[in-house]
Amino acid sequence: MRVLILGGDGYLGWPTAMYLSRRGHAVGVMDNFAKRRWEMELNVEPLIPIRTLHDRVEIWREITGLPIELFVGDLRNYGVVEGVLDAFRPDVIVHYGEQPSAPYSMIDQNRAVFTQMNNVTGTLNVLWAMRKTVPDCRLVKLGTMGEYGTPNIDIEEGSIEIEHKGRRDFLPFPCQPGSFYHLSKVHDSHNIRFACRTWKLAATDLHQGVVYGIETDETELDSRLATSFHYDEVFGTAINRFCVQAVAGIPLTVYGRCGQNRCFLNICDTLRCVELAVTNPAKPGEYRVFNQFTEIFSVNQLAESVAQQARKLGIRADVVRVENPRVELEEHYYNPAHTKLLQLGLQPHCLSDVLLDNMLQRIVEFKERIKPDIILPHIKWNGNASELEEMKLMWAGA
């Protein structure tokens, strides 16, 4: 199949491109390298130095003989989107091409509006261009489990049957997202659902948990194929950040009362889930949601697991609680469904001591590059106005 990956320069986009290329798909990647600029703004960088996307595509071809077609362009520019779709004629679009950080979206007004405009406009442009240019193409869109928030009932996969005053309907699951970033994904989901109903497009919305891991089978082929691995407060995710804190010899920081439960999955499972969505397509007019994760942990549990594994490697690791920069429930019921991908054949790689050990050892190789001061949380969900002003001075606006 011809698969176009939007956001092909990213943590997940690039490994997905290699994974699908190696499995016989004709892969294209598109990116505008916006994240490279956000990193520059915030003075953060991936732990492991990464090559340009142009170079990695070339290295991939050298090693495997497989071509990946590269498009450089911004999804906010409709003409560019239509042009790329018309040139590549994808059977499936895998859409990772969005601003992916909740803290980034909470820095200030500027980033909040930017995040929503960037993500919503990009996705709208993809939908309009699909409709006009490749109406039979299927969309596989990356959403997030954070769209649901933490309701006091079981979370279903996208829709829920509601019985109310003697009548029944199958309706979109109510969303309570927790940041302007998470809100942007909820807006996307509503827009995509509408496009499927109205234009008979076909879409799979992957409500993904928090991804951890550094390596995939393809990145391991050559160190020059490494993907972008972040550990900072803005782009780093929980497990990745904890491992880096352990290696750096600084305390592992958990937020608030630490009872937050979240969904997690290994980066290798992300690739497999996307493959399952690509090869088991939605039908025309169908909008479906897969909850894409394999395990649920409390943040505290995770930090303790990482600390324990670090100690086995002779690294002293402490877990400390810090004031929660976010506004969220710190203890709550949490029981999201995740059966659809398992039914399609997903075999989870669960978090194990071996995996943590591999991650820690890989991070040790780059210990000298760790900047400890970019890990602690500075971005507050409801900081007061003067804190906001400081933040704006520190990161003076894109």
Added chain:
Amino acid sequence: MRVLILGGDGYLGWPTAMYLSRRGHAVGVMDNFAKRRWEMELNVEPLIPIRTLHDRVEIWREITGLPIELFVGDLRNYGVVEGVLDAFRPDVIVHYGEQPSAPYSMIDQNRAVFTQMNNVTGTLNVLWAMRKTVPDCRLVKLGTMGEYGTPNIDIEEGSIEIEHKGRRDFLPFPCQPGSFYHLSKVHDSHNIRFACRTWKLAATDLHQGVVYGIETDETELDSRLATSFHYDEVFGTAINRFCVQAVAGIPLTVYGRCGQNRCFLNICDTLRCVELAVTNPAKPGEYRVFNQFTEIFSVNQLAESVAQQARKLGIRADVVRVENPRVELEEHYYNPAHTKLLQLGLQPHCLSDVLLDNMLQRIVEFKERIKPDIILPHIKWNGNASELEEMKLMWAGA
């Protein structure tokens, strides 16, 4: 109270400004006159010629002695929003300042993206500026009953108690909006709900039905105070459009099988509802939804009522069905709650023969100005690509 009305040049914004001014509130209005340009783009204009907002504010002062403060600016410009809030220091913001038309949002990619960017950015900027400048100010935001769509269960006011697998929670009512415009209002509602929860802002989201009517007590004080009354396919609403079709001696056009049920209210009730929301404020941290309408009619019923009343005036009026340009259920269950505003004291002005008679007679005065060719629907929700291209040539892009 100090009340700032965003979108103060509009069909509802201007009458609201006069209504609240006359009732002792210190009123400011803000507008960027964007709708005047959209009218120009589409070659449509209000039936009754209206003065500039500057002139009407001056006429209002002459007649009543009451000042209305005027701000000209675009809500998409954060600096402008913060500046106006800081200068006016409102106790309440009444936010009508959005692109208000579903068909406009469905013309093409350009208008779809514009509508969402304009509406969502404007509202985000208002939220951020409130938080920084006037955190105790209450927001009264105009949403739409169209946010809910037409589910097969009773529609509640914003939230619904869901029992699911033995557990219960009170959650946002699931939304199934029917156009990119309606989607923009759903996005707004999610953003406002989040801002209330996270920043303890106070907001009332008025999910309003379709408004009809030309005159209010204040517009009747002087013909120069008339508000913008549209009857075209883009900005005209059902009853207003039917009345104009009758007077023009052309058939009243209903879409599809005509079994669509919608919520309606008189323009005078809009003003009273907004007053009730303004004077019975939400509490800090509270996000509440009022379903703002007084009656439910099928589109067919309405057309027949208008035709019947027109005939009494000696006007021959026929109702004809035309192909539905929209993608929507044409027969469906519909039972939305609307008790909260009634509990606060709303006394509905129901649709009556007298009212239709008054509307028809007022329209007769301007019969010569009616352009019949702007009434029939050309904008299709899922027109094919070549129709789309025609549309783009006709309205070549903002």
